[in-house]
Amino acid sequence: MEYCRYGYDCLDSIDCANMDRSMPLDEHSVGLVTVQTQHFDQPLELACGRTLLQYDLVYETYGKLNSDQSNAILICHALSGHHHAAGYHSEDDPKPGWWDGYIGPGKPIDSNEFYIVSLNNIGGCHGSTGPLSINLETGKPWQSDFPTLRCRDWVNSQRQLMKVLGISQWAAIIGGSLGGMQAMRWSLEYPDELRHCVIIASALKLTAQNIAFNEVARQAISSDPNFHEGYYLDHDVIPKQGLRLARMVGHITYLSEDGMGEKFGRELKNGTFSLGSNEDIEFQIESYLRHQGEVFSTSFDANTYMLMTKALDFFDLAREYGDDPVEAFKNAKCSFLVVSFTTDWRFAPERSREIVDALIAAKKPVSYAEIEANFGHDAFLIPNKRYQNVFHAYMQRVAREIIGEPSNAV
């Protein structure tokens, strides 16, 4: 099995070929997985006041649902994520799902213990209803007329899938970054329907700087002449340059300064200072960023990017609780695990400590781990011994609490 040079997922900016994955893939992989699609005819009322009359959710599951349906785990994805979190789609699939390092037999989210559900959110561009889907009222793709979404819309649609799957309570809801925001929102909106909430590299709300970076990304997309106010499919084009730039900005900010320095330093692409034109690529970091932008620009939908970043900007857990996160968390009934990474500067440890402080003040059970890691925000996706151990120990506790005695699987 060979890894792609640029990481095992479009979410990931790290060259995983250089990383110690520590667990062999064969016995610890969920193996071949199949994408499933669930159609919903029941309308979904959205926070913006509009209604999705019908929609599809694509999802994957790993592991088996137990007889009392108590071992189900929901994975909420981040900005550019999707349903394919673990395993392979075919024998010759070059790379596994985006969180394969953490989902599988013997891994922190252990498929021997849990029934793991991972979906693509509405508004996405990987199969669930989104801007690329046909709006049945017009017979044409939604494009930028797709309704504005908020985190709670994802929570509500995830809950419809939950019902279809016959689950009345999640053993845990787990998410990193924007996924962590969905997990937190679940804990307030449907407090009886989850036992544990795992919030990784997330925040109660974005900072102005974070909003600013998202705004630059959106501006890059919307000022691309091929954007056509979001109706680019009508013109048979995509705003490729805008997406490239958006992704390049994203990449820089998801990596740590030190991680980037260690990986690229000031290494020259051709080993020499060419003193060529001002457009030449001379540093490795430039070449890497251009490659990342290029890959993303042909694999992700621009309207989805606009919509996801807006949902991220607008998320503010405590807004409707008098701007008091303690008041907000008083509604929760689950236990919490919060994880942050030392070099993550877009969702800094300080942001996670705000979550933890509010949970403590709200007298909720909470465990917190601040993980020494060199990969910035992307650290939540990358193998890391301490992170794996902490996460695994917590999830084993969840398993014991729900299932009883240790299984022999681990």
Next chain:
Amino acid sequence: MEYCRYGYDCLDSIDCANMDRSMPLDEHSVGLVTVQTQHFDQPLELACGRTLLQYDLVYETYGKLNSDQSNAILICHALSGHHHAAGYHSEDDPKPGWWDGYIGPGKPIDSNEFYIVSLNNIGGCHGSTGPLSINLETGKPWQSDFPTLRCRDWVNSQRQLMKVLGISQWAAIIGGSLGGMQAMRWSLEYPDELRHCVIIASALKLTAQNIAFNEVARQAISSDPNFHEGYYLDHDVIPKQGLRLARMVGHITYLSEDGMGEKFGRELKNGTFSLGSNEDIEFQIESYLRHQGEVFSTSFDANTYMLMTKALDFFDLAREYGDDPVEAFKNAKCSFLVVSFTTDWRFAPERSREIVDALIAAKKPVSYAEIEANFGHDAFLIPNKRYQNVFHAYMQRVAREIIGEPSNAV
């Protein structure tokens, strides 16, 4: 006198109307200043191997050159700076030069004591020969055929101006950011021609992250369909969208996260969450960034931006000294003042400490001040009591050393 809402210079991202300027403008201003132009017929050989057969430098001077020409100060500008560092161009000029807070009677760079020379570097877009100028060999504007520049080219052209002005040694060369790089290069190339070197918010070389941000800015410009590989004047257009994006990225990174948070927080533009389209402006920070990008895109030349950022990326003080800054600084003969700002993350205090450590190891006289400031990299332009005091004290020392007894001007 009224200030523009968005700072007193295009280099500056701070709303100066909210700031305590502490010194009234009238008695501490250099007053009305005139732009001068010096034409050079003597060819300038450039680091890239090409030669500028002739060129112009525009500059301003503040204060008077003393009889032994010992009180001259050279100001080196940063990425988007220019010659107009202090004073006003007319009675109704809405704003002073970009470093007016630090240059003038009684200010740190005291025009009662010093003869201050501030020029626009070659390659610039404010009057000195650059991509907008006519290439006499073709009779057409240079545009992107303008030669690639390195810091040492600026040093060499500044030195030609120095000769014309009858100065054989600078009392001090002072620069912030890219300007600090020029000051350092002077100290190695022409060690006998400066007595003091003041390096503010600078670095021995850029980090990979810093190069990456510059690369995104360049990509934004070069992927603008109006860029035409830099020959946009031939098409009677400018790559306005690209420049806007480049400036927006720049702005975010020149400000500190806390400063941005304090200034904008998550304040909403219309006071309410409109849940409108994904392209709507909803946060103040978005509106501010768009305004900044807009202003810059119509006032700065894209080819100059490409050229300046490349020079910034390539600067590496110690490259030709076996990558050892101590070896490099052994060539210097001047004294040094190094200043950094606590919240500057593009030219972090750590980078300044690397300069200081190398200077100490090279046994050079050096003073270092790490200033508590909330404005990120832009702090070097902004009034700040401790920075003013430290800078003023150092420059008074320079004045005493050169001129003798204290004047009554302060």
